Amino acid sequence: MTVVEFRQVNKWFGSLHVLRDIDLKINAGEVVVVCGPSGSGKSTLLRCINRLETIQSGELVVDGVSLSDPKFDAAKLRANVGMVFQSFNLYPHMTVLQNVMLAPIKVKGMAPRDAEKTAADLLDRVGIPDKANGYPANLSGGQQQRVAIARALAMRPKIMLFDEPTSALDPEMINEVLEVMSDLARDGMTMVVVTHEMGFARRVANRIAFMDEGRIVEEGQPDGFFTAPQSARAQQFLSKILSH
Amino acid sequence: MSYQFDWSVLFSGQSGSWLLQGLITTLQISALAWLLALVLGIFAGSFRTLPIGPLRWAASCYVEFFRNVPLLVWMFFWYFGVPPLLPQAVQDWLFDHGAEFWAGMFALGVYHGARFSEVIRAGIQSIPSTQFEAAVSTGLTIAQTYRLIIIPIALRLIIPPATNESLNLLKNSSVALTIGVAELTFQTRQIETYTARAIEALTAGTLIYLLLCLCIAALVSRLERRFAIPGMIVQMRAE
Numbered sequence: 001m002t003v004v005e006f007r008q009v010n011k012w013f014g015s016l017h018v019l020r021d022i023d024l025k026i027n028a029g030e031v032v033v034v035c036g037p038s039g040s041g042k043s044t045l046l047r048c049i050n051r052l053e054t055i056q057s058g059e060l061v062v063d064g065v066s067l068s069d070p071k072f073d074a075a076k077l078r079a080n081v082g083m084v085f086q087s088f089n090l091y092p093h094m095t096v097l098q099n100v101m102l103a104p105i106k107v108k109g110m111a112p113r114d115a116e117k118t119a120a121d122l123l124d125r126v127g128i129p130d131k132a133n134g135y136p137a138n139l140s141g142g143q144q145q146r147v148a149i150a151r152a153l154a155m156r157p158k159i160m161l162f163d164e165p166t167s168a169l170d171p172e173m174i175n176e177v178l179e180v181m182s183d184l185a186r187d188g189m190t191m192v193v194v195t196h197e198m199g200f201a202r203r204v205a206n207r208i209a210f211m212d213e214g215r216i217v218e219e220g221q222p223d224g225f226f227t228a229p230q231s232a233r234a235q236q237f238l239s240k241i242l243s244h
Numbered sequence: 245m246s247y248q249f250d251w252s253v254l255f256s257g258q259s260g261s262w263l264l265q266g267l268i269t270t271l272q273i274s275a276l277a278w279l280l281a282l283v284l285g286i287f288a289g290s291f292r293t294l295p296i297g298p299l300r301w302a303a304s305c306y307v308e309f310f311r312n313v314p315l316l317v318w319m320f321f322w323y324f325g326v327p328p329l330l331p332q333a334v335q336d337w338l339f340d341h342g343a344e345f346w347a348g349m350f351a352l353g354v355y356h357g358a359r360f361s362e363v364i365r366a367g368i369q370s371i372p373s374t375q376f377e378a379a380v381s382t383g384l385t386i387a388q389t390y391r392l393i394i395i396p397i398a399l400r401l402i403i404p405p406a407t408n409e410s411l412n413l414l415k416n417s418s419v420a421l422t423i424g425v426a427e428l429t430f431q432t433r434q435i436e437t438y439t440a441r442a443i444e445a446l447t448a449g450t451l452i453y454l455l456l457c458l459c460i461a462a463l464v465s466r467l468e469r470r471f472a473i474p475g476m477i478v479q480m481r482a483e
């Protein structure tokens with residue numbers, strides 16, 4: 001089953017053409033890693049999926065709904081699409097538990113007691129049950145990002161989007177976040193991940209999409225992509241990123 | 245310099261009860277105007293940060309208008325200008341029920357709402373846009389995101405400049421004496437008229453304003469500590 005489909009999608013920021021003729025299909029349960037040089041349009045591609053950015057031409061269908069449908073409701077779509085950002089963006093004035101409970105209560109109308117139970121289970125799952133009543137500021141970066149993942153999961157999304165979730169973390173915290181993501185992938189979550197963590201991509205991704213200057217230049221299985229990249233741009237990119 | 249101070253005028257006759265009446269009226273008009281200003285400021289300040297043309301435009305007009313109109317003129321407008329536009333029965337009722345108080349309160353609240361709006365807008369704009377995006381990404385609507393996340397954070401960030409504006413409002417409530425509201429300055433002038441003791445009366449008025457402002461500042465700093473966002477505002481040790 002296809003969960004996300006880009007058909008000839010184009011996007012401009014003013015005169016800057018940031019997405020060019022994007023065709024991409026993502027199936028349920030699939031993990032797609034998007035990589036490419038800075039400014040190639042990876043974040044923009046991801047942000048189109050939950051309508052943080054609008055497209056100017058082509059068609060984008062998410063969870064069976066066309067985003068260019070006049071009756072399209074962004075909040076409804078986003079309730080089914082979780083997103084995790086590079087900067088964790090927890091709500092600083094709420095406790096960890098409240099962060100995770102908020103959307104289920106306000107968006108789904110879940111009873112606070114049920115929401116609390118779900119939230120506690122999720123915090124357990126991402127490995128921080130003991131920080132539930134702490135505030136975001138008192139957590140390490142890795143812990144904050146895991147709470148952000150739990151917050152997104154609390155809505156029981158059909159798709160999870162990750163935009164460089166480990167780029168703002170100290171090296172020793174990267175793995176704890178990647179592990180949570182790997183577990184999620186193993187449980188069958190559909191995921192689109194922008195990351196420079198090529199080890200994670202190789203181990204967890206079903207497919208790699210390599211972007212350059214707004215195009216998906218190359219798309220394929222991780223093994224093929226890492227051992228024998230087809231395009232000159234991908235070869236160049238990989239030699240730079242894998243050299244250290 | 246042969247002026248003989250006579251502070252006893254403040255403690256004799258009706259001076260004390262006049263000052264007390266004035267203080268109460270000042271507190272009443274300021275508190276109501278402050279609430280009005282806060283509500284208007286939150287709406288106008290939020291609207292100015294939204295990508296919704298008409299709301300932005302309306303809020304900008306409001307703020308620009310009051311940036312360029314003196315409070316005194318605006319107060320006259322409400323007291324002398326507006327009532328004649330109302331039906332006679334309503335006018336009569338108003339003038340029987342302290343029209344000057346309500347006109348003054350409205351003028352003060354609407355005027356300072358425009359100034360609050362700018363403070364609140366600055367607070368909202370200091371929050372990274374990704375905070376907003378993270379909230380709407382969970383399915384919250386824009387209105388919910390503002391109500392539950394953006395405004396609560398912004399209000400905590402702007403406590404110092406908002407306190408300044410609140411004290412300005414309190415001090416500006418004295419302008420209401422020009423339309424006959426018997427607030428603190430009005431009563432101070434009354435004592436002066438009755439006793440011919442200008443310096444004593446005005447000193448008393450000044451001291452009361454000063455004390456009032458200091459009390460508010462102390463109250464606010466307690467509130468600020470009480471609602472501080474952990475890690476965002478340095479929490480003071482001393483309680």
Ligand SMILES: Nc1ncnc2c1ncn2[C@@H]1O[C@H](COP(=O)(O)OP(=O)(O)OP(=O)(O)O)[C@@H](O)[C@H]1O
Nearest residue numbers: 013014016018036037038039040041042043044045
């Ligand atoms: N809101 C915006 N307005 C104008 N231009 C933008 C905006 N957002 C992104 N861009 C531009 O669009 C291009 C693609 O940006 P995007 O953030 O998608 O790249 P990216 O591949 O995620 O890069 P990075 O690896 O640095 O995160 C860049 O040239 C960027 O400067």
Ligand SMILES: [Mg+2]
Nearest residue numbers: 042043044163
């Ligand atoms: Mg990016």
